[in-house]
Amino acid sequence: xxxxxxxxxxxxxxxxxxxxxxxxxxxxxxxxxxxxxxxxxxxxxxxxxxxxxxxxxxxxxxxxxxxxxxxxxxxxxxxxxxxxxxxxxxxxxxxxxxxxxxxxxxxxxxxxxxxxxxxxxxxxxxxxxxxxxxxxxxxxxxxxxxxx
Ligand SMILES: Nc1nc(O)c(N)c(N[C@@H]2O[C@H](COP(=O)(O)O)[C@@H](O)[C@H]2O)n1
Numbered sequence: 134x135x136x137x138x139x140x141x142x143x144x145x146x147x148x149x150x151x152x153x154x155x156x157x158x159x160x161x162x163x164x165x166x167x168x169x170x171x172x173x174x175x176x177x178x179x180x181x182x183x184x185x186x187x188x189x190x191x192x193x194x195x196x197x198x199x200x201x202x203x204x205x206x207x208x209x210x211x212x213x214x215x216x217x218x219x220x221x222x223x224x225x226x227x228x229x230x231x232x233x234x235x236x237x238x239x240x241x242x243x244x245x246x247x248x249x250x251x252x253x254x255x256x257x258x259x260x261x262x263x264x265x266x267x268x269x270x271x272x273x274x275x276x277x278x279x280x281x
Pocket of ligand 1: 150151167170197198244246248249252253264
């Protein structure tokens, strides 16, 4: 059965990038995977630091989506890899959500984001669901790490 997630407060809310599961990566602590993802759009700049220190993931997302600051040129080419790194760090850092992810077995995971047709499935389900796809990939990576 497909597992849908979106709101942090709902079931499987820990799969959302807004969930408060911080981790260390690239020499810094990131309060959420949303903070890390959004900051990488402006890596090496003061603006990236502003995003890292944002008081909430919603603020980090708003800052990261602003086009008042120049987006790094290679963003479209690297954004999936950035998200993959963030998710791996997040799920490796927290045993309890790692267990929740592994307990989904082989069920498809779908970010039920009505306005997002890239990371989510969009309002009509036709979106790419890249976040769900990456979580499925991370699930397999964690399984492989268990047997190694
Ligand atoms: N909570 C929430 N609200 C939205 O409007 C969204 N689009 C999402 N999806 C998440 O947004 C992040 C990527 O956004 P951009 O590529 O910077 O637009 C990513 O974390 C998606 O999972 N979530």
